Amino acid sequence: MNTTPFSRREFLKTSSSGFGYLAFAALAQQQVLRAAQQTAAGPLAPKAPHFTARAKHVIFLCMQGAPSHVDTFDYKxxxxxxxxxxAPSAAGRYGTAKLMGSPWKFTRNxxxxxxxxxxxPNLGKHADEMCILNSMATDLPAHPQAFSQLHTGTTQFVRPSLGSWALYGLGTLNENLPGFITVNPPANATRTYGSAFLPAIYQGTKIGGGGFPGGGQGRRFGGMAPQSTVANxxxxxxxxxxxxxQLDLVxxxxxxxxxxDGGVSPEVEGVIESYxxxxxxxxxxxxxxxxxxxxxxxxxxxxxDDQETDTFGKQCLMARKFVEAGVRFIEITNGNWDQHTNLKASLERNTAAIDKPIAGLLTDLKQRGLLKDTLVIWGGEFGRTPHSQGEDGRDHNNKGFSMWMAGGGVxxxxxYGMTDDYGYEAVLNKMHVHDWHATVLxxxxxxxxxxxxxYAGRDFxxxxxxGTVAREIMV
Incomplete structure (x- = not known):
């Protein structure tokens, strides 16, 4: 970085508003301070973990809308x-609903x-690297609340996201890149990558975004444009x-x-580091x-370059490149998994768009020696009911659902865990979202x-x- 002193003439030439000599003097002083502080550790500098880490990076493949566990990873x-x-009484308000077996076959892999x-079919080839969590549970069967809890641990309050906590605890491995990147987050869901009361430097950096109007599957279905990048x-x-x-002046x-303000201001410090x-x-x-x-x-x-998998494939490849470059936490959101109707066609379209890219990601990470240090996670905010909603759909189910993890010491x-015979509720080794967060950390x-x-007089x-750590799934 260039720290060569500049003249007052040069300053006035590059400043569009001519802030005056006082600002110039402050700017000159700032240059001297910046040169002295270049070697000082910043808030994003790598930090020692509490104990030996199994994973250094996380790639969270977030399926917004709640995938049906009984049609994907929970064989019933x-x-x-x-x-x-x-359907049994567990069907709740759909007491007259009928049980609906999965339209798809399950095979051993x-x-x-x-x-x-x-x-x-492609992801199944990586079964021996996957730990399937079949006993997930969350508090509420409503998308906004469950999605918030998945990311922040709470259904209602503004709290730091999982990625922000990981970055706060560990720092990053590349001072020139964000430590936490979120690819195509949903519109109006900033709390899922926000830092809340943590310093602003720990919030996620957004790439693309605004949701998936057509499900996010490839170019013909909308989603993140291939050329999407960090804004500005x-x-x-x-x-x-x-x-x-200009930045030196600011x-x-x-x-x-x-x-x-007395020399201490986390908010201003966060802005300075972010700039x-x-x-x-x-x-x-x-x-x-x-x-x-x-x-x-x-x-x-x-x-x-395959129309069906192009968009998500690009996102997964970017995630691998970010891991290689030292980014600590990467989240990729894929939307439109809320299949109350049209389950068969929609779920087939969803899975076809992500199956090959995710399998490719695992293959690529493994052959580059990165999978052992990278925790790959797949899942959504809750699951679906084993009974039908209408002729071809499933309702929300927060009492039992599936996620999976691979690499990173898993x-x-x-x-791990089990739901009942129909998939309504976790009955063995229940893993609440709090337990999952504790385990990821x-x-x-x-x-x-x-x-x-x-914060506010207490330790958050x-x-x-x-939170209970599921040590049984760790190598």
Whole structure:
């Protein structure tokens, strides 16, 4: 970074509003301070975990809308046998609903023989690397509340997201990139990647976004455009040197504000660090997101240039590149899994769009030696009912559903937990979202009870006063 002193003439030439000599003097002083502080550890500097970490990175493949567990990863032969019979009392308000067996076959996969739906022919080849959590549970069967709890641990309050907590606890491994990146998050869901009361530097950096109007499956169904990038990553008005001059002025004023406030202001400090990171990102982010230099074989592995899998394939390949570059936490959101109707056609379309890209991601991470240090997670905010809603749909089910994890210190080729014979409710090794959060943090080497932040007179944590680590799934 250039720290060569500049003249008052040069400053006035690059400043469009002529802030005057006082601002120039503050700016000159800021340059000296910045040069002295370049080697100082910032809030994003790598931090030692509480104990030996199994994973260094997380890729969370978030399926917004709640995938049906009984059609994907939770094999229920009794549900198939009793399909068409009256649903038991667990059906709640749909007391007259009929049980509906899955329209798809489940087959054993890998040496472990895990049952996985035929909807995932490519992912099934990675069964021996997957730990399928069949006993997930969350508090409420409503999308906004459950989606919030999945990301922040609470259904109603604004709290830091899982990615923000991970970044706060561990820092990042590349000072020129965000430590937490969220790809195509839903519209109006900033709390899912926000830092809340944590310093602003720990919030997620958004790429694309606004939801998936047609399900996000490939170019013909909408979703993130292939050219989507970080907003305002390029400045067409000023050169890098001119931007640095302007930023030095802004930072000088920010630090002056901090001194007036007593020298300590987490909010202003967060802004200062965010501005510096944004400046550095301008050179680094476009290079990492450039897929043009990837081989044809790699692109084919992810299903890129295939209309059905192109969009999600590009997102998964970017996630691998971000991991290689040192990003701590990457989330990719894929939407439109809320199948109250048209289950068969919609779910087939959903899974066809992600099956090959996810399998490609696992293959690519493994052959590059990255899977052992990268925790890959798949799942949504809750599951679906084993009884039908209408002729071809399933309702919400928060009492039992499935997620899976691979790599990052997780035992492969295993099922953890169980729902009842029909898939209504977790009955063995129930894993509430709080337990899942505690387990993810533990795989990163973080003790969820010690990872706290003082705010409003109390120590807050992701898991509040709950959370049990599922050590049985760890290698």
């Amino acid at each position: 032969p009794k549900l198939a046998a009793d399909s068409g019979k009256n 890998g040496k472990s023989g895990l049952y996985i739906s035929e909807l995932f 990553i390029k400045n067409d008005r000023y050169s890098t040197e001119e931007q640095r001059t 930072q000088a004023l920010n630090r002056s504000r901090m001194q007036l 510096e990171l944004a400046f550095r990102m301008q050179a680094e982010v476009p290079k990492v997101m450039d897929l043009s230099k990837e081989t044809a074989a790699t692109k084919a592995l992810y299903g890129i 035992k492969g080729g295993m099922n 533990a795989l990163l080497g973080l003790d969820h009870e010690r990872l706290t932040y003082r 944590r992701l898991t509040d006063v709950y």
